[in-house]
Amino acid sequence: MDQTTKPLLIPPQFALYAEKHEIFELYQRMLSQLIIHKPEDPMQFLIDLLRKDVNSSATIVLGPPASGKKTLSKLLSKKTGAVLLNQNNLIESMPNSLKNELSKEIKEKSLQPHQWVKIIRHRVEEYDCVRKGWILENFPETRPQALALLSSGIFPKHTVVLTGEDSMLLERAAGKRVDPKNGDIYHTTFDWPQEQTIQNRLVIPEKYTEEHLVQSLMVYNRHIEGVLDCLKATTKKINVDQPKGDVFNQILDFISRPARSHALITPxxxxxxxxxxxxxxxxxxxxxxxxxxxxxxxxxxxxxxxxxxxxxxxxxxxxxxxxxxxxxxxxxxxxxxxxxxxxxxxxxxxxxxxxxxxxxxxxxxxxxxxxxxxxxxxPPDSIMERITLRYLDPITGERYHMLFNPPPTQEIRDRLSQKSTDxxxxxxxxxxxxxxxxxxxxxxxxxxxxxxxxxxxxxxxxxxxxxxxxxxxxxxxxxxxxxx
Structure with missing residues (x-):
């Protein structure tokens, strides 16, 4: 018996429920966390995980110096409501016990990859990051940091990598200005503040001198391929040599799309x-x-x-x-x-x-x-052109269109007929x-x-x-x- 005529009905609500609540993705997250953490009590671990499991955003924004990653990350955080994380505010938000433990490394700016990940894990497990999602700016910077991040069970759903020619970045950096009051960055050509009081207090940042920038670009270019090799499954590169609004819209479109699922979705x-x-x-x-x-x-x-x-x-x-x-x-x-x-x-x-x-x-x-x-x-006119000019050869059954596929001979043209509904x-x-x-x-x-x-x-x-x-x-x- 042909399968289309079998008296077998499967309630379609089964698949709808699984897709709506992302059951496959939930099992995938649970299994991956079990394998990574290897808890002594798997049942209790899964119960705790389910209590706090929210499928919120997890985005990393990377890019060379002067690519605008700080400004774009702020805009993204404002638009999506996700918590913006960077190396400065991660250290500031550390609990005192962790600050005391890592005080020497923080002071000497010598935090190791596993230490950075420990700080990040503590932050992303807090309530606001769990519920709203997070955007991690300018981390990881090296392949060991990327590997440490993944091995700890912190997986970004989207990784945005800003790109641009070094010469363009150097030219762009020449116009950078920073507000010493709040750290906001402006540009003399692309993003100049309207308020005169803000204009008056802007200064040229030391790190944007040409010599410093060339050195930073060399370091970035040396490490970025190793980082991307670890995060390639979630990465999208976006060229920043275009208006900021266009760059932002491309980023927003990318992170708005859920990560590719391995679930077998029935179309x-x-x-x-x-x-x-x-x-x-x-x-x-x-x-x-x-x-x-x-x-x-x-x-x-x-x-x-x-x-x-x-x-x-x-x-x-x-x-x-x-x-x-x-x-x-x-x-x-x-x-x-x-x-x-x-x-x-x-x-x-x-x-x-x-x-x-x-x-x-x-x-x-x-x-x-x-x-x-x-x-x-x-457009309606295109429909009229498609439909009203199509004819049928009553002898051969061949279909013709007077514009796109005209009959080859006058004899065929003379015997063509048109459907009354056309x-x-x-x-x-x-x-x-x-x-x-x-x-x-x-x-x-x-x-x-x-x-x-x-x-x-x-x-x-x-x-x-x-x-x-x-x-x-x-x-x-x-x-x-x-x-x-």
Missing amino acids: RILLIGPYGSGRRTQASALAKKYDIVNVSITNLIKEAVAHETVLGLAIKPHLARRAPIPDSLVVPLLVERLGKLDCVSRGWVLHGFPRNRDQAEALERNGLAPNRVFFMDI QEPIIRTKINLFYTTVRHMIDYYENIGIHINADQDPNTVFESIESGIVNPVPKAYDEDTTSS
Whole structure:
């Protein structure tokens, strides 16, 4: 018996629950911490870990001198709410017992990698870092520090590495000014303060003399590759030779995307777009490449009617009258199909449904929430060009398009026919109906919706959709303005 016809239904809520609560990632974190710490009492260790386990952010920001890592880290902390950590405030926030223990090394600035990690571990385990997440600026600086950090169980989810040509960094450093009152850094060209009182007290920092900077760049370049070799799984390099606002937005976009999960996620994809946007073409391509089930609501309805199922018999009178089919008939049909073994085990791509917010909410209520939603954006004029110029050869069954794929001979052109539903007035009506309801679905799927420019070559559209599938959905932060 074919697996699609087996009378086996698996509640899709199982997978939804595991994905929603990140059960796989939770087990992964627990197991890694067990292996690293090797506690005498594993059960109690796991209980304590679960009590404080919060999947908050953990970001490292690295970069050469004059790359702007301090300013960008501050902006990132302000935007995300994560606690900003650097070598200065880590030492300041140490408990007295730890300060006394490491007083000699702190005074001589000779802290060893394991000592730095001890300080960092104490800080990141405090309540604010656990709940809000943390951003660690300019650490690790060497490969031994990076190895010590990882071996202690401190794993960054994102590592931002700022890059730039040495000549550009030297030129940028020449304009650096520091506020001795609070340590804030400004620039004579890119970031000059508005207040005259601040301008008056700015000084040229000693560490930004050319000689000092050249030496610092040599040290940084000597060690950075060893550091990145340890953190390569979480690293993204960003060139800082562009406006600060652009650099910040690239960083924010990177850390907003959850770390790649090794969990086996079953694709549940919605393609939403107007008639003629290419949903059917893209669904077919996705199903073929990823071996997922291509579910067309139109085909489901036709099959139910043809097989004279209970739902099909109830739907048939509505089709005969060309009347809208009630959701009370369509939703059960869809729930039955998406609950079958092939859809639950392999995943699915659905198009033609939902067409409004009520239908989207019905999917959610029945445990069929998608994990990717693509809105296929295309101008109405492009749709008209695609649809109203396509014709069919009634003899050969070959499809032609008067603009993109015209018939080769006049004889074929003369016998072409056009579907009655491809007439301009009918297409205009369908487009208008779509745009009156789609804005409500855009709001509903705000957190997982991805907009795709569908007015392109089908292969380009497919690549855009594929990118949205393989990459995690970015986390949304509150909007505010970032100066550039």
